[in-house]
Amino acid sequence: MTSTQPVLRLSQASFGYGQAPVVFQASATIHTGEFVVLLGANGSGKSTLVKGVLRQARLMAGEVEVFATPQQKFRQWHRLGYVPQRATVTGSLPASAWEVVSCGRLPRQPWYRPTLTSTDRQAITEAMTTTGVASLACRRLASLSGGQQRRVLLARALAGQPEVLLLDEPMAGVDLASQEILAHVLATLHAAGTTIVLVAHELGPLATHVQRAIILREGRIDADVPVSQTAHLPHWECHTLADHVTTHCDPPAATSAGPIPSGWLGGQG
Amino acid sequence: MSIFSYTFMQHALLAALMIGACAPAVGSFLVQRRLSLIGDGLGHVALAGVAVGLLTGAAPLATALVAAVVAAVVVELARSSGRTGGDALIALMLYGGIAAAAVLAWGNKRNSAGASLGSYLFGSITTTTTADVWAFALLTGVVLTLTLGLAARLFAIGDDPVWARAAGLPVRGLGVLLAVLTALTVVVSMRVVGLLMIGALLAIPVTTAHLLTGRFRLAMLLAIGLGMAVCVGGLVGSYYWDSPSGATIVLLAVGMYALATLAASLRRRLPLTPSHSESQP
Numbered sequence: 001m002t003s004t005q006p007v008l009r010l011s012q013a014s015f016g017y018g019q020a021p022v023v024f025q026a027s028a029t030i031h032t033g034e035f036v037v038l039l040g041a042n043g044s045g046k047s048t049l050v051k052g053v054l055r056q057a058r059l060m061a062g063e064v065e066v067f068a069t070p071q072q073k074f075r076q077w078h079r080l081g082y083v084p085q086r087a088t089v090t091g092s093l094p095a096s097a098w099e100v101v102s103c104g105r106l107p108r109q110p111w112y113r114p115t116l117t118s119t120d121r122q123a124i125t126e127a128m129t130t131t132g133v134a135s136l137a138c139r140r141l142a143s144l145s146g147g148q149q150r151r152v153l154l155a156r157a158l159a160g161q162p163e164v165l166l167l168d169e170p171m172a173g174v175d176l177a178s179q180e181i182l183a184h185v186l187a188t189l190h191a192a193g194t195t196i197v198l199v200a201h202e203l204g205p206l207a208t209h210v211q212r213a214i215i216l217r218e219g220r221i222d223a224d225v226p227v228s229q230t231a232h233l234p235h236w237e238c239h240t241l242a243d244h245v246t247t248h249c250d251p252p253a254a255t256s257a258g259p260i261p262s263g264w265l266g267g268q269g
Numbered sequence: 270m271s272i273f274s275y276t277f278m279q280h281a282l283l284a285a286l287m288i289g290a291c292a293p294a295v296g297s298f299l300v301q302r303r304l305s306l307i308g309d310g311l312g313h314v315a316l317a318g319v320a321v322g323l324l325t326g327a328a329p330l331a332t333a334l335v336a337a338v339v340a341a342v343v344v345e346l347a348r349s350s351g352r353t354g355g356d357a358l359i360a361l362m363l364y365g366g367i368a369a370a371a372v373l374a375w376g377n378k379r380n381s382a383g384a385s386l387g388s389y390l391f392g393s394i395t396t397t398t399t400a401d402v403w404a405f406a407l408l409t410g411v412v413l414t415l416t417l418g419l420a421a422r423l424f425a426i427g428d429d430p431v432w433a434r435a436a437g438l439p440v441r442g443l444g445v446l447l448a449v450l451t452a453l454t455v456v457v458s459m460r461v462v463g464l465l466m467i468g469a470l471l472a473i474p475v476t477t478a479h480l481l482t483g484r485f486r487l488a489m490l491l492a493i494g495l496g497m498a499v500c501v502g503g504l505v506g507s508y509y510w511d512s513p514s515g516a517t518i519v520l521l522a523v524g525m526y527a528l529a530t531l532a533a534s535l536r537r538r539l540p541l542t543p544s545h546s547e548s549q550p
Binding site (some may be wrong): 054055056075076077078080084086087093094095096098099100102103104106107110111112114138139140143153156160253 | 300301417418419420421422424425428429431432433434435436437438479482483484485486487490
């Protein structure tokens with residue numbers, strides 16, 4: 001795993017919105033093909049870390065490299081697919097699910113072409129079929145349930161055929177059925193070679209698929225561990241991983257000094 | 270029809286068709302961003318521009334265009350940097366613009382500039398000259414080509430600016446472009462409906478179309494059609510009823526909105542259309 005190309009590399013990166021940073025000196029490297037979860041309590045900075053990578057939060061110190069290019073010089077943002085926490089829907093404004101998903105093709109289209117090509121249409125249909133929203137294509141986004149909206153947003157990211165998916169709390173506020181569909185879709189994508197980085201405060205149905213957990217506490221990376229290992233600990237439940245760490249002040253990295261690949265631990269902040 | 274044998278009516282009709290198409294095309298993206306009143310703000314700044322033109326002897330349309338474009342770009346940059354809310358900026362333009370226009374016109378009272386300003390407040394479509402028609406045609410070409418050509422991109426940055434930026438789309442550049450197109454449309458529309466009612470042409474056909482369809486692109490085309498229909502209809506109506514053209518156009522647009530509300534509520538009650546009956550907010 002460590003021999004593959006790094007997709008994201010953070011070294012001593014601090015991110016924030018105003019004057020004060022929210023994430024302090026985070027260092028981590030994520031390689032092609034990994035399935036990583038950023039875990040932490042509310043306000044731990046896990047969403048800000050992802051937003052920092054995507055330039056939504058300001059890089060205040062340190063370095064971020066995307067596909068081995070410094071973030072400031074990186075231009076191929078279509079290689080990253082971002083799934084925000086919730087859709088910006090307003091009931092009175094029209095926007096069909098198809099129209100929202102088709103936005104995902106824009107980064108790959110030349111600006112002067114006003115219409116979709118057959119390749120675009122095929123990618124949109126495929127993305128909507130993958131996330132199980134193809135039958136909702138003509139519906140107003142605002143008329144869909146929270147879980148369906150989340151799957152439309154995932155389809156928008158997939159339509160751009162990204163190499164990396166970054167998801168912000170894909171499971172929060174979503175019914176169990178949609179959670180299981182999302183987990184299945186992510187596992188399938190991962191098996192097909194997509195690198196997946198997601199923010200969560202609990203693993204839920206993802207527990208069996210996630211390979212590595214980066215745990216944030218109070219804006220710092222607290223632990224960076226393989227999830228399969230923590231799952232074997234007695235009385236350990238993966239979905240309470242973050243709670244456990246924050247309440248017991250006993251990070252799993254410290255308790256399990258066993259076979260953790262050195263590359264995964266290289267980024268202790 | 271006999272009224273179209275007059276040259277001034279032919280000019281007015283062409284102007285009405287062009288403004289009827291432009292205003293909703295731009296307005297679709299303004300309504301999406303909840304900025305439908307920005308047209309009024311820019312209209313008031315444009316009025317100050319007109320006053321400058323009348324005072325200095327420059328072409329009022331040109332000075333209005335410069336004032337509106339500069340204001341539009343400044344407002345978009347201030348808005349996208351997140352320091353000032355859109356509504357506060359609109360208030361600044363509304364009152365700053367009208368105050369500047371009043372002071373400039375007052376200083377120029379003897380040259381009767383104050384009286385000329387009136388035709389910009391309420392519009393005077395029947396004074397459209399051949400040169401005006403050509404200028405409108407050029408502006409309409411630019412506005413329609415860019416709004417329709419870049420519709421998907423403009424939709425994406427209005428729908429979810431955070432995602433659009435993450436995806437690498439030029440959010441700020443497209444925002445400035447939309448602001449400039451709005452300024453162009455406002456200056457052209459000023460002649461037709463007057464600056465006091467510009468917002469009506471930008472917003473009412475669009476909100477009417479939004480009642481009728483859940484698809485953005487279809488709503489945009491529908492709004493353009495409705496805009497052209499109310500502009501021509503209002504113009505013809507004003508000829509026969511001898512009423513002010515701008516106000517007649519706006520009243521017709523409001524009437525169409527009321528009809529669409531009725532149609533939409535009737536359709537919700539009919540059990541025949543399951544896909545729409547579920548569209549609760």
